Amino acid sequence: MAxxxxxxSRAGGLSAMIVTTLLACTASAPASAPSHAAVPEWIDGxxxxxxxxxxxxxxxxxxxxxxxxxxxxxxxxxxxxxxxxRDLGAGCIWLMPVARSPSYHGxxxxxxxxxxxxxxxxxxxxxxxSEAHRRGIRVLVDMVLNHISSDxxxxxxxxxxxxxxxxxxxxxxxxxxxxxxxxxxxNWHRSPVRDEYYYGFFWHGMPDLNLENPAVREEAKRIATYxxxxxxxxxxxxxxxxxxxxDGHDIQDxxxxxxxxxxxxxxxxxxxxxxxxxxxxxDSTAVVMQYYPDQLDAYFAFEVADSIVAAVRSGSARGLxxxxxxxxxxxxxxxxxTFVRNHDQTRTMTAxxxxxxxxxxxxxxxxxxxxxxxxxxxxxxxMTGDKPDERIRTPMQWSAQPGAGFTRVSPWQPLQxxxxxxxxAAQDGDPGSLLNLNRRLIHLRASNRALALGELIPLRTTSxxxxxxxxxxxxxxxxxxxxxxxxxxxxxxLDGAHRALRAGTYDARDLxxxxxxxxxxxxEDGRIERYVPFAExxxxxxxxxxxxxxx
Numbered sequence: 001m002a003x004x005x006x007x008x009s010r011a012g013g014l015s016a017m018i019v020t021t022l023l024a025c026t027a028s029a030p031a032s033a034p035s036h037a038a039v040p041e042w043i044d045g046x047x048x049x050x051x052x053x054x055x056x057x058x059x060x061x062x063x064x065x066x067x068x069x070x071x072x073x074x075x076x077x078x079x080x081x082x083x084x085x086r087d088l089g090a091g092c093i094w095l096m097p098v099a100r101s102p103s104y105h106g107x108x109x110x111x112x113x114x115x116x117x118x119x120x121x122x123x124x125x126x127x128x129x130s131e132a133h134r135r136g137i138r139v140l141v142d143m144v145l146n147h148i149s150s151d152x153x154x155x156x157x158x159x160x161x162x163x164x165x166x167x168x169x170x171x172x173x174x175x176x177x178x179x180x181x182x183x184x185x186x187n188w189h190r191s192p193v194r195d196e197y198y199y200g201f202f203w204h205g206m207p208d209l210n211l212e213n214p215a216v217r218e219e220a221k222r223i224a225t226y227x228x229x230x231x232x233x234x235x236x237x238x239x240x241x242x243x244x245x246x247d248g249h250d251i252q253d254x255x256x257x258x259x260x261x262x263x264x265x266x267x268x269x270x271x272x273x274x275x276x277x278x279x280x281x282x283d284s285t286a287v288v289m290q291y292y293p294d295q296l297d298a299y300f301a302f303e304v305a306d307s308i309v310a311a312v313r314s315g316s317a318r319g320l321x322x323x324x325x326x327x328x329x330x331x332x333x334x335x336x337x338t339f340v341r342n343h344d345q346t347r348t349m350t351a352x353x354x355x356x357x358x359x360x361x362x363x364x365x366x367x368x369x370x371x372x373x374x375x376x377x378x379x380x381x382x383m384t385g386d387k388p389d390e391r392i393r394t395p396m397q398w399s400a401q402p403g404a405g406f407t408r409v410s411p412w413q414p415l416q417x418x419x420x421x422x423x424x425a426a427q428d429g430d431p432g433s434l435l436n437l438n439r440r441l442i443h444l445r446a447s448n449r450a451l452a453l454g455e456l457i458p459l460r461t462t463s464x465x466x467x468x469x470x471x472x473x474x475x476x477x478x479x480x481x482x483x484x485x486x487x488x489x490x491x492x493x494l495d496g497a498h499r500a501l502r503a504g505t506y507d508a509r510d511l512x513x514x515x516x517x518x519x520x521x522x523x524e525d526g527r528i529e530r531y532v533p534f535a536e537x538x539x540x541x542x543x544x545x546x547x548x549x550x551x
Contacts, residue, residue, distance in 0.1 A: 039297045039334045039372075040274045042138055042234075045452030046091025047367070047442045048374045049077055052343060053098055053119050055395045056377060058407035065395070065406070067098070067120040067128050076424070080135035086428070088380065089442040092138035092276075094237050096343060098125065101149060104412070105389070106142070107239060108149035108206045112223045122231070129232040138234035140276065141227060145220050145264075146240045147206040155207050159193045168213050171199040171246075179249055187251070201243050201251065211245050211260050221267040228272045235276035236268070238296065242281050253283075253290060261295040278337050278372070285323045289330060298337045298372060301327060305340050308365050309351055312358050312540075315484045317467035321458050324369055333453055338371035340379065347378070347385040347392055356382060357540035360437050361482055364542045367441040368471065368480045370456050380438040381427055384416050391416075397423040437512075444511060444544075450476035459528065460495040466537075468494045470501075475549070477501070479508065479520075481533055482542035490536040496528030506547040508533060517545055 057069030079087040097106030100114045115125050132139050148155060157166040176188050176197050188197040189204035200207045209216050227233045245256035261279070268275050277296040281288050285303045303323035311320040327336045340362055341348045352358040359382050366373055378385075378396055385392035390413055397419045398405030404419045416422075427433035445451045454471035461468055465485035471478040483489050501522045508517040517533040533543060 038332060040276055042091070042274065043276055043334050043372055045446045045449075046138070046372065047089070047445060048092040048094050048140065048337075048372065049088060049090040050094045050096070050342060050374055050376045052096045052377060052393050054104060054412060055393055055406070057396065057398075058403075058409075058411070061408050062118075063407050063409045064118050064412045066118065067115070067124040071124075071128050071131050074131055074135055074137065078135045078137050085439055085443050088375075088439055089446055090137065090375070091446065092140060092234065093132065094140040094278075094374065095142060097142045097144060102151050103149075103205075105393070107144055108147065108151075108203075109144055110149040110151045113226060125231055133232075138276070139232070140235045140237050140278070141231075141233050142239055143224070143227075143236040144239045145209065145211070146243050147200060147202060147208045150200075150205045150207055159191060159198075165215070169210055169216050170207050171210055173197050173199075181251060199246075202240075208243070208246075212256060217260065217263065220264060224264070224268055225271050228268070228275060234272075234274070235278070235297075238277065238279045241279045241291075241296075242283065242287075253281075253287060258291065258295060261291065265294075265296050285326055288336075292331060292335070298335050300337045300339060300342075300374070301371060304336075304338050304369070304371070308340055308362055309348070311467070311484055312352065312362050312365070315486060316464045317461070317482075317484055318464055320365075320467055321456070321469065324371065324456065325458065328370055328456055333370065334372050336371045337374055338366060338369055339374040339376070340366050342374070342376050343393055344389065345392065346387065347376075347383055349379075349382040350384045350386050354384070355540070356434060359434055361484070361540045361542055363434065363438055364441060364480070364544070365467075365482065367438075367445055368451060368469075368478070368544060370454070370471075373445075375438070381424055381433075381435050382422055384418055384422070399423050399425040440512060441544075448476070448478065449473045450478045454478065457497060457500050459497075459500075461492055463489060463492045465489055466492045466494075470496070470547075472501075477506070477547035477549075478511075479533075479545040479547055480542065481537070481545070483537040483540060486539050488536050488538055491532060492537070493530045493532050494528060495530065496522070496526075499526035500528060501526055501547075502549060505550040507550055508545040508547055510543045511546050512544050517543065519550070520547060 059069035100111035427435035454473035
């Protein structure tokens with residue numbers, strides 16, 4: 001039986017706030033674990049675009065991006081027409097937190113059922129989803145379940161009343177346990193109300209939820225249902241899931257965390273079988289593999305991101321493909337999410353010391369590898385940014401106008417120093433720009449099954465500075481060749497694995513430039529031997545060749 005609903009009584013506060021108290025003794029049993037299900041078909045070939053609403057487009061002149069502003073820019077992300085390529089062509093957007101929060105970033109939620117007033121209203125959000133769907137864009141929202149805001153009415157009730165049922169929604173101790181986390185930090189915070197401590201992994205303003213409590217688990221599922229059914233979203237990105245449930249002093253990747261994710265994912269699928277869930281497990285591939293096969297649909301491949309940047313920076317292909325090959329071998333297609341940078345990391349262009357050639361090569365590698373690629377807003381034009389976090393979440397640079405086309409007034413965060421030269425308007429009409437390369441590759445991925453779904457087959461090269469691989473789906477064949485070096489390479493040859501291809505001769509055409517490359521000869525045992533696509537390749541250059549078997 002559901003308990004009382006709690007609403008904020010603060011003036012101008014959380015009027016839409018609903019948290020349902022369920023006592024442990026009356027909670028329903030956990031859902032059975034799902035099988036190793038395939039991801040929804042709509043994700044095939046889709047590239048997802050990560051948007052920080054606060055920094056994307058201001059529509060009402062307050063210097064803060066909002067949902068109406070995002071709606072006005074949807075055609076930039078995907079205009080819904082297969083005949084045009086002036087849009088990015090992204091098949092989904094991931095919105096960083098949009099629920100009511102006292103912070104600028106939104107990762108401390110104060111009301112899971114209401115859009116933050118800075119961004120608009122729940123009706124604005126529903127309009128966004130409708131307009132996105134009309135263009136063929138699916139919408140994922142950030143779901144934060146590890147912790148909530150210290151302003152949340154449930155936590156305020158727990159602080160002030162030791163008899164409230166909300167007390168068991170959090171972890172309290174009468175004394176500090178005297179232990180620190182593995183990184184030397186202190187996760188136990190002194191209560192401002194009485195002589196006791198509460199647990200909050202990230203910060204005292206983000207008390208952790210006690211997901212071992214059935215009432216909390218049921219509320220988490222109720223929130224998911226609300227966003228899927230009432231708000232119309234197509235899935236979730238789940239934040240910081242390594243830390244969901246503690247087991248004594250063990251605070252990450254615990255059996256309880258895996259159990260909860262199985263239960264939560266089963267619920268999401270029961271409400272919306274076509275929903276997609278992707279989780280943040282910021283760790284090695286070995287740790288990420290613990291979260292398969294029957295929890296969320298996918299997880300971000302941080303090792304893949306690191307290996308891409310390391311290869312482009314170092315000029316060496318050694319180890320570049322190791323993490324993605326391991327994931328491909330262990331998982332069905334599209335069960336892992338690739339990316340280069342996100343909202344917590346130094347932007348790619350800054351990490352690459354401002355080298356546009358390197359940024360283009362990085363984008364080409366990402367968008368020709370298996371997995372579901374995610375691109376952080378502004379990466380497609382080479383925006384810069386480094387820590388602190390606010391400076392890697394600065395307003396989108398649309399034009400050289402005052403406010404960078406983002407706003408008519410002073411933006412919530414000062415623009416980057418390169419905003420007058422690095423912007424969408426400057427690159428829009430330049431066929432050789434980073435923006436137009438991203439557009440071309442994203443559209444190719446959406447329309448080409450080999451790029452979208454094909455098996456990755458690594459090729460050997462006669463130089464560590466060169467990297468090459470095939471993507472194969474049936475008769476569809478794509479060959480990527482990249483020069484990671486800062487110098488021209490000449491005469492580099494490629495060799496293929498045994499039985500990689502059907503024997504014969506293949507014509508090769510660069511899909512990005514249209515120029516023909518040398519034909520590919522494949523031996524009777526299916527090997528590519530000593531193939532040289534071009535006599536030389538420029539520094540940080542690459543080609544994407546479509547191979548067609550000559551009849």
